[in-house]
Amino acid sequence: MxxxxxxxxxxxxxxxxxxGYPEAVLDALVAEFGLTAEDTALDLGCGTGQLTLPLAARTRAVVGMDPEPDMLAEARKAAAGVTNVCWLVGADSDVSALELVLGGEKLGAVTIGQALHWMDHETLFPALHSLLRPGGGVAVVTNGAPMWLHDTPWSNALREYLSGWLGKPLVRTCGAEQEEQDRYRASLAAAGFTTGETDVDYEDxxxxxxxxxxVYSAMPEDLLPKPDERAGFEERLSVAVSPFAPFVExxxxxxxxxxKDATSV
Ligand SMILES: C[S@@+](CC[C@H](N)C(=O)[O-])C[C@H]1O[C@@H](n2cnc3c(N)ncnc32)[C@H](O)[C@@H]1O
Structure with missing residues (x-):
């Protein structure tokens, strides 16, 4: 799985x-789905809770769901003191089982942050439609392009360094391509949703x-430099990018x- x-x-x-995500993103979700302190939300592919936790501050409760137990273990650490989140091990193919947990309650929102490219969205969106209340909806959220794919001197230097380390060019954009987003939007529409798009731009x-x-957070575990190689990896990375500091993204x-239409059932 x-x-x-x-x-x-x-x-x-x-x-x-x-x-994580700026408050303006949460404002957009609240406005789009009319979220209130009465709502329950699902954050699917929640990872370590970057979107789950600010969403919990705006709703009654959030279910954070992810197939990777190690991510959920870290999410629990990040959520210390937060009492209205529950973490479930599960993938996109498991969402229909949530009906058992919700006991008839409908969700106000389902958020999918940086994670839809791992899922079968053609099957997922119709399944989510029946879990949502009228006026609620699905938000596919992309948190910027990977930092090595910008056209800035430090990002170019980082890309070149990482391509050398991995022995292949770096091109993958994890759902950030316009074409992919258009496909997601068409698929949402086909599942009966009214679609929209909002951008929040800032520099960090x-x-x-x-x-x-x-960089380490974006590598599969087996590609991480071994612990005894890490100091050398970081030193060479520093030499490559430091001439181009500050690192503004x-x-x-x-x-x-x-x-979901206000009149839908
Ligand atoms: C890039 S992280 C995103 C974490 C967080 N949502 C964020 O916005 O930063 C992608 C997450 O999707 C999860 N994932 C991978 N395949 C999945 C699937 N089939 N269903 C649900 N989540 C999945 C991964 O375990 C990982 O935690």
Whole structure:
């Protein structure tokens, strides 16, 4: 069911170094689905809770669901003191089983942050439609392009360094391509949702520690430099990118939304 992509040490790097979502994104979700303190939401592919936790602050309760137990273990750490989140091991193919847990209650929102590219969205969206209340909906959220794919001197240097390390060019964009997002939107419409798109743009400056940590958080566990290679890896990475500091990243968070009609059942 699960992949090894986010297991082991990678999960810890993900919790510590992956950026979360600005409040403007949460504002957009609340406005789009009319979310209130009465609503329950599902954050599918929740990882270490980057979207689950701010969503919990805006709703009655959130179910964070992910097939990778190591990510959920880190999410629990991140959620220390938060009492209205429950974490479930499960993948997109398990969402229909949530009806048992919800006991007739309908969800106000389902968020999928940086994770839909792992799922079968053609099957998932119709399944989510029946779990949602009228006016609620699905939000497919992309948290910016990978930091090594920008056209800035430090990002170019990082891309070149990582391509050399991995022995292949780096091109994958994890659902950030317009074409993929158009496909998601069409698929939401085919499942009966009214679709929309909202962008939140900002710039974020990160330091070298966060740059390295974010790189580690994006590697499968078996590709992480071995512990005894790590100092050398980081030193060479620093030599490659430091001439181009500060590391300022343009971040575009895109929310592709599908709202269930207010008259739907
Ligand atoms: C890049 S992380 C995103 C974490 C978080 N939602 C965020 O916005 O940062 C992708 C997550 O999707 C999860 N995932 C992978 N395959 C999945 C599937 N089939 N169903 C649900 N989640 C899945 C992974 O375990 C991982 O935690």
């Amino acid at each position: 699960t992949t090894l992509k986010f297991s082991g040490e990678v999960a810890g790097f993900y919790r510590r170094y992956r950026r 400056e990160i330091d070298l520690e966060h740059l390295v940590g974010a 343009p971040v575009r968070v895109r929310v592709v939304s599908g709202r």
